[in-house]
Amino acid sequence: MTQDRFRTYGAAAFAAVALFVGLAALKWYIWDIVVQEAGESDRSMLFWGIPIAFIGVAALAIGTSLAGFASRQLRGRPRG
Numbered sequence: 094m095t096q097d098r099f100r101t102y103g104a105a106a107f108a109a110v111a112l113f114v115g116l117a118a119l120k121w122y123i124w125d126i127v128v129q130e131a132g133e134s135d136r137s138m139l140f141w142g143i144p145i146a147f148i149g150v151a152a153l154a155i156g157t158s159l160a161g162f163a164s165r166q167l168r169g170r171p172r173g
Contacts, residue, residue: 097166105163111156118149 126142 101163101166104159108156108159108163111152111159115149115152115156118145118152122146
């Protein structure tokens, strides 16, 4: 296996992990914090959970770009 193929499969695996982490973080913030604590008097987790939501957005962006890179490399298309 050449180093380019190894890099491509590594990028695809890391993209899958990043996409999973991003979706899990956003699900946690949106569903568990925003929706389920809607009627609670203490809404501090709405504020303190924002960094986790930002981590989720960043992980989704990284995972999407790496998945695109790996897809282009596996199909043999140029990067431009």
